[in-house]
């Protein structure tokens with residue numbers, strides 16, 4: 001057992017530590033000269049150029065990878081992109097034309113709702129790309145093209161390394177669409193790709209010192225509820241942070257775009273209520289800081305995930321978890337990692353089995 005876990009106390013921690021390797025493997029061979037190459041997609045650049053609408057469909061953690069990708073696809077390729085949970089998508093009548101690209105994201109490649117959504121989309125004439133971790137899985141077989149996330153087998157039920165593999169794969173897809181739509185120059189693509197590759201080392205640095213994460217986790221472990229907030233990329237990251245926490249620690253957590261706090265969740269805040277904020281330096285930093293001030297004025301205990309070197313944030317937070325500075329587009333890769341570790345530490349503090357949470361299954365092959 002210990003050998004299988006590579007010397008780690010649980011699979012979750014082992015898999016969290018594999019993430020720099022997953023980033024490197026997912027990117028290997030993808031930049032050919034100055035262009036992104038994803039040959040497995042089996043779509044000519046002319047066909048790609050015609051894509052005028054993207055739907056990303058997925059469940060659970062994979063859905064959160066989609067929320068991140070929406071921002072990148074719209075920013076870099078200027079194509080409207082919607083993200084939808086598969087169990088909703090399949091039961092409504094989405095607008096699908098021959099130039100619609102459906103991207104189905106599934107770690108296991110066998111989630112029943114995601115598969116059904118793929119079948120429906122293809123019947124309606126969409127081209128479907130699958131992003132999965134399992135070679136030869138139904139999602140891979142039933143899609144027109146597939147990208148493998150190179151996470152290797154994931155054992156812990158709550159997904160960590162597969163999620164990162166999905167985010168990196170979807171980032172590649174966004175770059176490819178930017179390339180095919182002429183909205184990114186070769187120079188921009190090279191620069192973005194090289195910064196994307198640098199995240200492997202940045203994640204290694206985060207993994208090397210978990211003391212601030214442990215301290216913040218201990219402070220939150222006895223709470224009955226927690227709120228995760230962020231804006232822009234930060235809001236997508238908070239959804240995944242909250243999901244990870246509730247999955248493995250059974251501590252009720254919800255995520256909200258920080259700007260929506262005043263429309264409801266702020267009523268939850270009283271003395272000591274944990275508010276976990278994605279407060280990295282970026283276009284919405286100041287706005288998030290004002291949400292932290294509002295939270296603290298009501299007694300919240302604030303944990304901020306912030307950018308290294310940001311001293312100002314200490315005035316607005318009880319606990320600060322610093323991560324290396326990256327471009328906003330890549331902040332989900334770095335900021336998600338401490339939140340995975342945070343959830344794991346809280347779960348352990350609460351005596352939970354982090355690899356096999358109650359009531360959850362690794363793959364959900366029934367509706």
Ligand code: G6P
Nearest residue numbers: 060061062106107108111159361
């Ligand atoms: C289950 C797992 C989650 C996963 C979700 C979607 O709920 O417990 O970790 O995110 O299914 O699975 P998929 O394999 O389609 O990504």
